[in-house]
Amino acid sequence: MPSAGLLVIGNEILSGKIVDTNSPFLAGQLRELGVDLERILVIPDVVDTIAEETRRFSEAYDHVFTSGGIGPTHDDVTMEAIAQAFDRRLLLDDQICARIERTQQEPLNDAMKKMAFMPEGASIIDVSDLWFPVIVLENVHILPGIPQLFEKKFNSIRDRFAGVPIHLKRIFVTRHESEIAEDLHALLREFSELMLGSYPRIGEPDYRVMLTLESRDADYLKRAAEALCARLPSEVILRVE
């Protein structure tokens, strides 16, 4: 299965000033696509750090996504860092300059021009109605930190990342984890390929634990869910979704 890593770049997340919504969005999207997201890493706006982690992620995962640090201000250093990661020069792109000028309808100042620099050899993918494209270098997809733009841009390149989707069943139970742990172990002995999660919740009025059963094989999942339901006393199971 294709694997993926997400690098979230921004002091504002590490300092708790802004809540990162791009990670849960991308995690959900990749799950739907059947791509295995293996790491989410939040790092500061520091060129050497971004470059080093980009290199590591690029080697470790099939697809890498970055979020943030591509605007016109001093703290936007992602392009420079990604160029450094792959030992490329950062070059002014005439095509992007022309787009910015068309959008702004005025000559570029230095800040706007900064957004037209990109790593040598990067690909430019047009995004329907946005003037700024998605930049891709090797297997690294460079996305903006602003959630509306992150989501719009990801949606425009989504089809490139098809895996084999994972089927999911949720079973909500009314007992504590420690009371059902042995049944879960037994289930895994019978269905060793099953992805089985157990998530206790506090403050839910009706259930104690949400179990998630997942598989890329819908029939295998169905049989595993039936086996678990047969194993647990019926009054323990609140509902299956």
Next chain:
Amino acid sequence: MPSAGLLVIGNEILSGKIVDTNSPFLAGQLRELGVDLERILVIPDVVDTIAEETRRFSEAYDHVFTSGGIGPTHDDVTMEAIAQAFDRRLLLDDQICARIERTQQEPLNDAMKKMAFMPEGASIIDVSDLWFPVIVLENVHILPGIPQLFEKKFNSIRDRFAGVPIHLKRIFVTRHESEIAEDLHALLREFSELMLGSYPRIGEPDYRVMLTLESRDADYLKRAAEALCARLPSEVILRVE
């Protein structure tokens, strides 16, 4: 200044099934305390991965926090992994066994007993009204994934992490980033120690960019904010907080 790293352990976050609220909570808390959070890393429930990243984080940062993977089920492997990270044995702790028995008022089953295993040499910190303590090994603080418990346990050990608090001013401006970027550069030439963030927002009715100015020196911050306000045309500044 003390530094910190947070390891979030859980397939449920990487698969988008559960949104991680522990990271923004801890980021905000550490900021208030003046501890520099340098990394947040989300990893799957895999023993070798958790062990390797725990070792790396423990060497890199003054304080390490882990979230998740300490319950009684098959997917709770954090204790085992942290023991492996520091080459310690995992031992059954009689004191914790006794606590669990007192709380449950029945003999321990295997699942409950699993929660009483901890790495040799770990410290046990009591948390007021919770039966399960916080376990600390070297500089690694092992916290649960359930948000209510994560927050309660962190609050109970919060005083151990005093740094020098950072003062913050927010300035909301009505221009695009590219129109104020040069003013921000000039400000940083004058106040090179200032932590300056620039965060464009889409969909805000009144402002285009939130600027954050931060410093551990309240007077330095005040002078920097005044210098920026003097530099920007007054109609550009919507409000200062």
